[in-house]
Amino acid sequence: MELRIFCEPQQGATYDQILALALAAEDGGFGAFFRSDHYLKMGNVSGLPGPTDAWITLAGLARDTSRIRLGTLLSAATFRYPGALAIAVAEVDAMSAGRVELGLGAGWFGAEHAAYGIPFPSLGERFEKLEEQLQIITGLWGAKVGETFNFSGKHYSLADSPALPKPVQSPRPPIIVGGHGPRITPRLAATFADEFNVPFAPYEVCRSQFKLVDGACAALQRDPASLVRSVALVVCCAENETDLERRTSNIGRDVGELSANGLAGSPQQIAEKILTYGELGVTRIYLQILDMSDLDHVGVIASEIMPALK
Numbered sequence: 001m002e003l004r005i006f007c008e009p010q011q012g013a014t015y016d017q018i019l020a021l022a023l024a025a026e027d028g029g030f031g032a033f034f035r036s037d038h039y040l041k042m043g044n045v046s047g048l049p050g051p052t053d054a055w056i057t058l059a060g061l062a063r064d065t066s067r068i069r070l071g072t073l074l075s076a077a078t079f080r081y082p083g084a085l086a087i088a089v090a091e092v093d094a095m096s097a098g099r100v101e102l103g104l105g106a107g108w109f110g111a112e113h114a115a116y117g118i119p120f121p122s123l124g125e126r127f128e129k130l131e132e133q134l135q136i137i138t139g140l141w142g143a144k145v146g147e148t149f150n151f152s153g154k155h156y157s158l159a160d161s162p163a164l165p166k167p168v169q170s171p172r173p174p175i176i177v178g179g180h181g182p183r184i185t186p187r188l189a190a191t192f193a194d195e196f197n198v199p200f201a202p203y204e205v206c207r208s209q210f211k212l213v214d215g216a217c218a219a220l221q222r223d224p225a226s227l228v229r230s231v232a233l234v235v236c237c238a239e240n241e242t243d244l245e246r247r248t249s250n251i252g253r254d255v256g257e258l259s260a261n262g263l264a265g266s267p268q269q270i271a272e273k274i275l276t277y278g279e280l281g282v283t284r285i286y287l288q289i290l291d292m293s294d295l296d297h298v299g300v301i302a303s304e305i306m307p308a309l310k
Contacts, residue, residue, distance in 0.1 A: 001282070001285060001309045002031040002032075002285070003030055003274075003305070003306055004030055004031050004032040004033070004034055004069075004285065004286045004287065005021065005022075005030050005032070005287055005289055005298065006033075006034045006035070006036075006073055006232055006288045007035050007289050007290075008035070008042075008290060009036065009051070009057070010038040010039065010040060010042070010047070011041050011043075011045050012045055012046055012048050012050075013049075013292050017292055017293065018035065018052065018057055018061070018292070020295060021292050021295065021298070022065055022068065023064075023065065024295045024299065025068055026066070028298055028299060028301070029306060030298075030306075031068075032068060032071060032101070033061070033065070033069070034070070034072060034073045035054055035072060036054070036073065037055075037072045037074065037076060037079065038109060038112055039051045039079075039115065039116050039118075040111055040112035040115050040116070042109070043252070054075060055072075055075075055085075055088045058070050058092050058100065059088075059091070059092045061096075062092050062095035062100070063096075065096075068099070069099045070092075070100055071100060071101035071102060071103055072101075072102065072104075073103040073199070073232060074103035074104055074176065074177075075104050075105070076105060076106070076108075076109075077105065077106055078106075078107035078113065078120060078121070078129070079107065079118065082132070082133040082136040082137050082140075082156060083136065083156075085102075086136070086137045086140045086141060087165065089137075089173060090165045090167040090168075093169055094165070098169045100169070100173045101173055101174040102174070102175050102176065103178065103197070104175065104176070105178065106123070106126040106129070125155075127184050128155060129155050129156075130188065132153040132155050132156050133156070134175070134177075134191075134192040135153070136151050136153075136158060138172065138175070138192060139151060140158075140161065140163045141167055141171070142171065143161075143163035145164075145166065147163070148160045148161055148163065149162075149163040175193050175194050176193060176196075177189040177192065177195075177197070178196060178197030178199055178230075178232075179199070180198070180199075180209060182212060186209070186212040186213040187216045187219075189213050189227065190213060190216035190217040190219070190220050194228060195227065195228035195284070196210070196213045196227050196228070196230070197231065198231050199232040200232060200233065200234065200261075200262070200288075203276070206231055206277070206282070207280055210229055210280055210281060228284060229280065229281045229282045229283060230282060230285065230286060231277055231285055232285070232286035232288060233262045233263050233285060233286070233287065233288065234258060234262035234290060235262065235263040235289065235301065236248045236251070236253065236255075236263070236264045236297075237263070237264075237267055237300055237301050237305065238300065239266060239267065239300065244264065244265065247291065247294065248264060250291045251290040251291055263287070267300065267301075267305045267308065268308070270301075271308035274309060275309065287301065
């Protein structure tokens with residue numbers, strides 16, 4: 001089971017704080033460092049000093065880290081034009097020597113769009129745009145050097161694009177699609193993605209979502225085993241009850257609630273729960289760290305949980 005660190009910088013973090021967490025994850029031997037792609041805080045936090053742009057941040061991390069993989073869970077298709085996003089991700093891939101992954105979703109948080117003047121169309125239109133963006137990005141990256149790429153869709157059109165630059169990774173950076181949708185999301189994952197992620201859902205919901213994506217793969221005659229299965233879960237780990245209560249309290253959660261809906265407890269308890277996801281075919285877990293200043297938390301997970309999973 002591969003463990004990855006996942007954070008939410010829109011809740012309030014500077015680049016230096018993001019970098020410190022990424023370096024702690026890299027030093028701890030985690031497989032990747034991912035961040036959300038949001039422009040507005042959620043919940044009862046100050047949000048200071050304000051949001052950071054996901055792909056600008058990842059460009060910095062590409063140069064300030066050396067081994068750990070980097071990506072978004074998930075970038076919103078409403079935020080950027082697909083051609084510009086393909087260029088940005090390819091450039092960050094080059095800056096990182098081929099360590100980037102692109103998680104792409106339809107977008108869901110209407111308030112952040114209103115706060116920063118970003119159009120927020122209907123759910124149906126957002127999914128239409130997501131599908132066209134996946135077609136365009138994979139098409140641009142997949143076009144041979146020297147050939148042009150054309151696309152004519154309902155929402156986007158590209159004419160005689162040189163389809164440059166190409167990513168360092170071949171055939172392209174991994175693409176992640178995720179969510180809880182019953183029809184469109186599994187189909188898009190089966191069609192375009194290398195990984196399907198179920199975020200912040202009970203165990204049985206994860207089981208149901210993986211069955212849906214297996215069915216979508218079968219409909220396309222794709223081997224379901226070719227699609228990585230992953231989940232994202234909030235984590236609070238501590239070697240004693242005092243530290244566990246402190247960590248859950250610092251993120252506004254209750255130990256019992258988080259034990260049921262995420263990962264909370266001793267290293268042994270968390271390791272045992274993580275291993276149950278392997279029964280669903282999950283090989284990768286994104287551990288959401290909500291207190292980004294608690295670098296010791298990352299150290300405990302690395303030293304006490306990770307060895308139990310190998």
